[in-house]
Structure formats: structure tokens, C-alpha cells
Amino acid sequence: MALTTELSHQGVGDDVDRRTEIEKLQWALLAHRKAARALRTNDRKDQLLLGVCQSIVSQKPYELAWVGFREEDDSKTISLQAQAGSKVDYTDHLEVSWAEDSPLGLGPAGACVRTGKPVIIKDSAKEAVLAPVLERAVSFGLQSIMAVPIFNDPRPLIGVLLVYATVPNAFGKIEVALFEGLADDISIGLRNIERQQSLDDEISKREAAQQQLGDALRATIEAMSRTMESRDPYTAGHQARVASISVALAEKLGWSQNDKEGLYLAAMVHDIGKVGVPADILTKPSVLTPLEMQLVQQHVELGYQILKDIPFPWPIAEMVRQHHERLDGSGYPRKLKADQILQGAKVLAVADTIESMGTHRPYRPALGLSVALEQIKRESDVSLDAEVVSAAFALAEGDNPLQAILDARHV
Numbered sequence: 313m314a315l316t317t318e319l320s321h322q323g324v325g326d327d328v329d330r331r332t333e334i335e336k337l338q339w340a341l342l343a344h345r346k347a348a349r350a351l352r353t354n355d356r357k358d359q360l361l362l363g364v365c366q367s368i369v370s371q372k373p374y375e376l377a378w379v380g381f382r383e384e385d386d387s388k389t390i391s392l393q394a395q396a397g398s399k400v401d402y403t404d405h406l407e408v409s410w411a412e413d414s415p416l417g418l419g420p421a422g423a424c425v426r427t428g429k430p431v432i433i434k435d436s437a438k439e440a441v442l443a444p445v446l447e448r449a450v451s452f453g454l455q456s457i458m459a460v461p462i463f464n465d466p467r468p469l470i471g472v473l474l475v476y477a478t479v480p481n482a483f484g485k486i487e488v489a490l491f492e493g494l495a496d497d498i499s500i501g502l503r504n505i506e507r508q509q510s511l512d513d514e515i516s517k518r519e520a521a522q523q524q525l526g527d528a529l530r531a532t533i534e535a536m537s538r539t540m541e542s543r544d545p546y547t548a549g550h551q552a553r554v555a556s557i558s559v560a561l562a563e564k565l566g567w568s569q570n571d572k573e574g575l576y577l578a579a580m581v582h583d584i585g586k587v588g589v590p591a592d593i594l595t596k597p598s599v600l601t602p603l604e605m606q607l608v609q610q611h612v613e614l615g616y617q618i619l620k621d622i623p624f625p626w627p628i629a630e631m632v633r634q635h636h637e638r639l640d641g642s643g644y645p646r647k648l649k650a651d652q653i654l655q656g657a658k659v660l661a662v663a664d665t666i667e668s669m670g671t672h673r674p675y676r677p678a679l680g681l682s683v684a685l686e687q688i689k690r691e692s693d694v695s696l697d698a699e700v701v702s703a704a705f706a707l708a709e710g711d712n713p714l715q716a717i718l719d720a721r722h723v
């Protein structure tokens with residue numbers, strides 16, 4: 313009878329143990345699953361570690377989780393990176409070390425970092441006798457503790473994950489194995505963030521370098537523009553004003569930032585070929601003879617020759633060559649027609665006409681913006697592109713930046 317009772321008791325005991333084991337495993341599995349989700353959804357190191365700790369402690373009876381990193385300082389510090397849980401006060405002013413000869417290194421975290429192996433405290437109340445450092449955990453009701461190492465695949469060890477439960481014996485072999493797997497996932501997550509970070513840094517550096525190159529290119533073109541105009545004070549600022557008008561037109565036409573940049577640069581040097589035209593012809597205060605006109609007209613081809621070997625990411629040289637071409641073939645130097653002319657050159661043609669008529673010339677005073685607008689209206693769809701002309705009228709009828717651009721002696 314006694315034997316039967318004993319057997320019976322033993323059977324009940326087995327069931328309880330099995331249930332407890334299953335329960336423990338469920339805690340660990342649920343915590344692991346939630347933490348794995350936190351690993352996937354965070355893209356910053358601090359958020360990732362906090363997310364993992366929060367996920368673990370959302371599963372009872374885990375009431376505290378923290379992650380510390382192994383430092384290589386003289387004190388061999390384990391620095392806290394993230395912590396969460398109802399018993400998080402435990403980590404206030406917590407000093408932990410992985411030094412063997414320091415009292416701060418005698419706890420599970422220190423031992424785990426030193427050995428690179430998991431450390432389990434089944435019942436901190438019982439083991440505090442051997443390791444006084446556990447008394448603090450006892451005072452917080454943290455009965456079982458598990459420390460698992462975090463490796464930077466496959467080595468070296470970079471830190472440690474601590475999980476505390478308010479019941480004794482919360483961690484068995486299977487639970488430890490699960491949390492070791494989680495520690496590996498943390499390591500992978502941290503590395504991915506580092507990789508992404510260095511990739512982002514590289515992209516930022518390249519963008520900054522590209523910006524610097526773009527600024528240098530712009531400044532060089534502007535310097536070329538000023539150098540060329542210094543020979544011809546009557547038209548000083550002409551190219552800059554044409555550039556401003558061109559960009560305003562392109563803006564109205566919905567051009568991309570990149571295309572506007574190319575157009576701006578082309579406009580800034582569209583008359584650069586005038587360096588080859590004698591200064592007395594450029595500044596002549598009367599109408600030019602046919603021969604002089606021929607010399608002036610050569611500036612487009614010369615401008616093309618000056619620019620054609622510069623590897624611009626836009627067809628700058630070709631836009632410069634075509635800025636006096638006209639839709640109906642009445643332009644020069646090649647008498648191109650409609651579709652043969654680059655869109656940028658069509659914008660330059662309208663901007664150049666507005667600027668030339670809107671400002672004074674050595675041989676005549678300024679005709680004014682309204683006369684210039686009448687002129688381009690007459691030429692719309694004849695020699696000038698109708699869409700570009702419409703854009704000019706849209707500007708004039710709107711904020712009208714054209715008059716302000718014309719009024720600026722040096723834009």
C-alpha cells in the first residue's frame with residue numbers, strides 16, 4: 313500500500329515536473345518569438361537592444377532583461393546598453409565587470425563574459441551564500457538568473473544577455489539553448505545595422521563629394537563666364553541673366569533639377585565663343601556690316617569648339633552651338649529645324665531674345681520686357697518653340713521674375 317502511494321506520488325510528481333518543463337519552455341519560446349520580431353523591426357542599435365529586452369520581459373515570469381557590452385578598459389567594464397522589465401530599478405547604478413579579481417566580476421554576467429559560456433543561477437537566495445554579489449538580486453525578488461554570451465560571429469565575444477525570473481529554476485538546458493540562439497540573432501542584427509550604417513555613411517560621403525564637384529563645376533563655369541564678359545562691359549551680366557531666365561522657364565516647363573542644372577551651365581557660357589570676336593565689333597555702337605555680322609556669328613561654333621571636349625554630364629557644348637538655331641531653319645550656324653534642335657537650345661533661344669531686347673545694347677537703348685514679349689509671341693511656333701513662349705507668358709502673368717532679372721545689372 314505504502315509502495316503504491318509512493319508510486320502514485322512519484323507519478324504525480326513526474327506530471328508536475330513535466331508540466332513545469334513544458335511551461336518553462338513555453339515562456340522561453342514566446343519570449344524568443346517576440347524578441348525575434350523586435351530584431352526584424354528595429355534599424356538602430358539602441359532600439360534593437362531595447363526592443364529585445366522589452367520583448368523578453370513581456371513574458372512572465374521574466375521580470376528583467378538587460379544587455380551589456382564587454383569593454384576593453386582597465387576595469388574590464390560590462391557597460392549596460394539596454395534594460396527593461398518591472399525590476400529595471402535593479403540596474404540603477406549597477407556596476408558590472410568581467411575582471412576575475414574584482415568583486416564586480418563575480419556575478420553571472422562577469423563569469424559568462426570571462427568563460428564565453430552560459431551561466432545559470434537556479435536560486436539566487438541559495439547561491440548568495442557563495443557569491444555575495446547575488447544579494448542585490450535576492451533583495452529584488454529575482455530568483456533565477458541566466459546569462460548568455462553574445463558573439464560577433466563566430467568570435468570574439470562582444471557582450472552578454474541577462475534574463476531574470478521571479479521564480480526559481482526558470483532556466484533549464486533547452487531554455488538556455490533558445491536564449492543562446494536569440495543572442496546569436498542579436499549579434500546578426502547588430503552587424504546588419506553596422507553594415508547598413510557604413511553603407512549609409514559611404515552614400516553620404518559620395519553625395520557630399522558629388523555636391524562639392526557640382527559646386528566646383530558651377531563656380532568654374534561662372535568664372536569663365538565673367539572672364540569672357542570682362543571684354544565686353546556693355547553685355548556684362550548677359551549670360552547670367554539669360555541663365556536666370558532659362559531656369560525660370562525650365563521651372564515653368566516642369567524640368568527636373570538635373571536638367572535645369574545643365575541648362576543653367578549652358579546658359580552661363582552660351583556666348584563664350586565671343587572671346588574670338590574682336591572687342592571693337594562686340595562694342596560697336598552702330599549696326600554691324602555683313603562681314604562683322606559673319607564674324608559675330610562664328611561665336612557659336614567657336615563656343616562649341618571650346619567646350620566640346622569637357623566631359624559634362626549634359627550636352628552643354630551642343631546647346632551652346634545651337635542657341636541661335638531657329639525652328640523654321642532661319643537660324644545659324646547649321647540652319648537646323650524643329651526636332652533637330654535640342655530642347656535646351658530652344659529655351660536658350662527664347663531666354664536670349666527676352667534678355668537682348670529687354671536690356672540696352674551698344675547700338676540701341678533697352679526696348680523693354682513688353683516689346684520682347686510681343687516679339688516672342690510673333691515668333692511663337694514660327695522660329696521659337698511655342699511651349700517655351702507660353703512658359704514665358706505664364707511667368708510674366710504670374711510672379712513675373714523676368715523684369716527683376718532684366719533689372720539686375722549683374723545677376
Ligand SMILES: [Fe+2]
Pocket residue numbers: 582583635636
Ligand atoms: Fe549668342
